[in-house]
Amino acid sequence: MPVANAWQFGVMAATEIVTLRGEAELVRRAGALFDGVRREFLCVAGDPGTWSTAAAASGAPRSPVPGLVVRKLYGPGVFLAPGGRELLDRLAAAGAEIRISPAPPAHEAIVIDRRLAVLAAPRPAAGRARTYSVVQEPDVVAGVRALFETAWETATDLASYRRTPFPRLGGDERAVLRSLAAGHTDETASRLLGMSLRTYRRRVAALMTALDARSRFQAGLRAREILGGLSEA
Template sequence: MTEKSIVTLRGEAELARRAGALFEGVRREFLCAAGEPETWSAAAPRAPRTLSPGLVVRKLYGPGVFRDPRGQELLKRLGEAGAEIRISPAPPAHEAIVVDRRLAVLAAPRSAAGEPRVYSVVREPDVVAGVRALFETAWETSTDLATYRRTPFPRLDDAERDVLRALAAGHTDEAASRRLGVSLRTYRRRVAALMASLGARSRFQAGLRAHEILGRHSDA
């Protein structure tokens, strides 16, 4: 890859081909923020069994990392290797990687039209420092994985569990109320009560929490 201050890459394949070697060459610090496990899977190096002496690896994920087996396996592998892992209350606002404080890779939002995702590889020192500062701010407001796993969920009755599954499935209120055999008004009242119980400020957050709970507790 050239030494341009900013290089734009399109798609995971180009990211892996042109930037993958930069990730492999990390020496001191590797910071990664991702909303889902697959964001950097094509290019970021697979976690070794143990980290090299002096190498700091920090991984920041949103609650969605719990919703499928790949996320669970990723967390297990990273933890065993010695990486520091934290879970943010919501998906990180900026999915990014910072390598040795000299290079940052920013992931653009996914295209609704299914077009290749765009990544920006940045070497400009001030920009890299800014991205790292944003990461540190998000890191400080997140919870380490061990503590997060120990945090108890509210006890739910059968009706609340049904609503939880409907939220996780992404059903509309109308479809969910029909499936559960309750009125639309009753379903919406149960959703509002469940959101309050989960500490969710929006339907989106409630859906993420639902995925998280169902992923961590298969009997939910």
């Protein structure tokens, strides 16, 4: 029986690695992937969309069994991603423990009941499917879990993180804020920052959502306030 079919029907061997290609396949397998979660569900994500679609398809983390520990670790960019704040609110309301790491996580992964890990490969070039590896080798799963625990200990819980005047920003976000504060046109700002116009506009849109700004002018004013506060911190 091929490896993929073996895993699909629940008889995956401990030494096998199953590769899923693309989000569509991840979603199709999500029911089996999360089936049987009983004690612990650990998840680290830089992009809130990496796992949320599959989790919604399975329903497992939405309706956890009694005693199930659900821990979600995100990078600071979750606050700037479309729907990121709403996702955090839903997870917190469902009882998940949430922490924010000081920098975007280098790898995205899920660990289930200390028996199975799902590793997301780096995002590929446009037009190519992202791959996800399902691993059940005990030593590998233990290693992934140990890395999660290390990152978890250095992260800040969601409530404490939200008490800061504004979520901590990375270098790219600060650069976009400076461009907004300076009143540059999109074309000028993207050229100065070495970004494509599309990427710059996407970052501006995310920042406007995070700033609760209804216009570029309002976003520029808020950006000046934030940058002033950051320089004083």
